[in-house]
Amino acid sequence: MSELTDYKAVLLDIEGTTTPVHFVYEVLFPYAQRELQNYLEQHWSDPNVQEDLQTLIEHFAQEPRDDKGRPTGEGEDQSNVEAFKSEVIERINWAIDNDKKHSGLKSLQGRIWRSGYQNGELKAPLFDDVPAALRTWNERGAPVYIYSSGSVEAQKLLFEYTEEGDLRDQLSGYFDTHTGNKKEADSYRTISQEIGEQPGDVLFVTDNLQEAEAANEAGMKVAVSKRPGNAELSENPFPVIESFEALV
Incomplete structure (x- = not known):
């Protein structure tokens, strides 16, 4: 999986990737x-x-x-x-x-x-490896972006009120369905343009194979997230990771 360490920017899904599905x-x-x-x-x-x-x-x-x-x-x-x-x-x-x-x-x-x-009724859990990975990516100069079907507002809230504290300073931007459908390649091309990177220099991590296929079609590097509580993955051509430690 050496190609998964050769990138300039990181694009992350939330549900089943940074955050347990059950929280959503x-x-x-x-x-x-x-x-x-x-x-x-x-x-x-x-x-x-x-x-x-x-x-x-x-x-x-x-x-x-x-x-x-x-x-x-x-x-x-x-x-x-x-x-x-x-x-x-x-x-x-x-x-x-x-x-x-x-x-x-x-x-x-x-x-x-x-x-x-x-009001303190909600606090977002993250998988244990996520905070350290965000810090490592930032230290290496690889900006981290979020792309989720949840609104940008909801994304910012989730990372502001995590169980590990406010992590918004570790993130460089957010994208939601206003950018486009997550299962369409054009959405990932649009994101690449907006962040100023070639698709091949962006690593996208998601638990959804259709999203992975769309990002791959757009030219991005892709890793599929296999986390506790996620749906079983069908056979697919993408590298499967169980922790961000495999990517940093």
Whole structure:
């Protein structure tokens, strides 16, 4: 795996790569659902929240009805605020349950999580090798970037409120679905351009084989993360690592 030590920049996934999958699905998602109604009641008139909601409504209007036959939101009457609010909450919960990657949903979740992090209810776990690897990469002059389906806001929060303290100073930038779909090669080409590196000089680490394939197609070096709690990996052509120690 000598090629995995020959790079100028590092691009990391979060879920199943730096952070246990269970934190996302068993802690963050349930927290956002549990606090959703109360958060919207308190922040309904916030222009940023309304922007998230309008983005979500546009997404819902483009989707088919769910398996319960609920409408998608096209032509939604927003004049009855309470009825509209109730319907929006129901659809958002459905989107969370189905792990939808809508930018509006991710942004709204990030706002709710910020409240949880700030009041001490949330603290992000990292795999043991992650903090030391981040420091080593920075000491060697290899900037580290994050690319996750979670919003940039949520990414920053996670690394600000880790169990090891605030690690944001170890990271040089963040990318989310506004950059593009993580399973499409063009997204990785865009990131390479934005960070000023050739794709072949960037190492991408993820637990998702489709993301690995997309980054590889774009020309990046790729390592697949095999961590406790991750789904079993099918046979694939990529180097598999169980710790960042194999990369630094």
